[in-house]
Amino acid sequence: MMEYDQPLVWVVLLLMLFGMVMVYSASIALPDSPKYASYKTTHFLIRQGAFIAVGMLAGLLAFRVRIETWQKWAPYLFVGTLVLLLLVLIPGIGKGVNGAKRWLSFKVFNLQPSEMMKLCAVLYAADYSVRKQQVMHKLTKGFFPMAAAIGFVGALLMLEPDLGALGVIVCIAMGILFLGGFNAIWFGGIGATLVGVFSLIIVLSPWRRERIFAYLNPWDEEHALGKAYQLSHSLIAFGRGELFGVGLGGSVEKLHYLPEAHTDFLLAVIGEELGFVGVLVVVAMFYWIVKRAFDIGRQAIAMDMTFAGLAAKGIGIWIGVQTFINMGVNLGLLPTKGLTLPLMSYGGSGVMLNCIGLAILLRIDYENRLLMRGGRV
DSSP: OOOSOHHHHHHHHHHHHHHHHHHHHHHTTGGGSGGGTTSOTTHHHHHHHHHHHHHHHHHHHHHTSOHHHHHHHHHHHHHHHHHHHHHHTSTTTEEEETTEEEEEEOSSOEEOHHHHHHHHHHHHHHHHHHHTGGGTTOIIIIIHHHHHHHHHHHHHHHHTTOHHHHHHHHHHHHHHHHHTTOOHHHHHHHHHHHHHHHHHHHHHOHHHHHHHHHHHSTTSHHHHTTTTHHHHHHHHHHHHHTTTOSOTTOOSTTTTTSTTTTTTTHHHHHHHHHHHHHHHHHHHHHHHHHHHHHHHHHHHHHTTOHHHHHHHHHHHHHHHHHHHHHHHHHTTSSOOOOOOOTTTSSOHHHHHHHHHHHHHHHHHHHHHHHHHTTOOO
16 A cells, blocks of 8 residues: 555654754754854754755655656756856855855745755766766766766856865766766776865865864864864764763753854764764664665666666765765764765755655655556556
8 A cells, every 4th residue: 555665754754853853952052152142042943843844845746756757857957956056156146154155045045056966966967877878888978978067066066165065966976877887997097086186176275185184183282273173072072972972952062162063063962962872873774765775776777767776876875975974074084074964954955955855766666666566657
């Protein structure tokens, strides 16, 4: 009777609701600071609840769209999001926060086009791989056109700047191209080249270079009070949490010590309040989502639904890579980078696009089940 993956739906819902609770816990003390003095203690809780409600509604609408239709729309959605990325850079239109111009203001909420581009990159790369299936093993015809498109996206993101989003989008595109049949030898060479390009970007940017040095030695006095301030306090939070945490609501680091505790460093608050066990539960739930995405994708490809299969795996790569980077930054395994924890961190664009992406994944699974039972989509 049930034509969809119920465990996957419950895991996503639990992550969003758990995230809402932790956003409230992490932001409850923010009105004590001058920056948020006009806010109520429930400000971020109410807004996050509204974001989740809108995201679920958008997800329900996205679920009703056939995968064939998503494939037809993929190039147009990609171009439309490119236009939005251009609009962000126009003075008077794009909105800046903390030195980065990444948002379009619509009074009620701020739209972040880079979040939209992650989903559009999944759909476009999957459609591209299907259209270019016959020449995917060739560098000039199979790789260069896609590289040019992602390169243009990268140039726009670097002007914002948003290196974290660019890293996720590059991983999505490269992952789907590889799964779509791109030559493994060329893939390895291009992967090494991309590592070199990202390293060069860091070397040529003084403030990014300082972040790397701070990451390598966060406890140095100069770094602990400077570029490694967030990282050092994130590590202190995990250290205080130990095995079972100090208890929900008992975090000290969220009391104006750890910046952006309700967004980029939400996992640190979870680690402090719920300990290693709480973090392990979150990791296991994200692992389940990524695993199901690849299982659904493999099933779709087995039934000759190549676009659907690559899109499903692309969504798994998106969620997996962004989660890995966010957790790696929180745990000090990666240099500090401004990426939110999918489904959980505070933010309207991120939650809404995550919901739409996972709704498309559920639609792929739904169509798989229908076809396996001899039905028609």
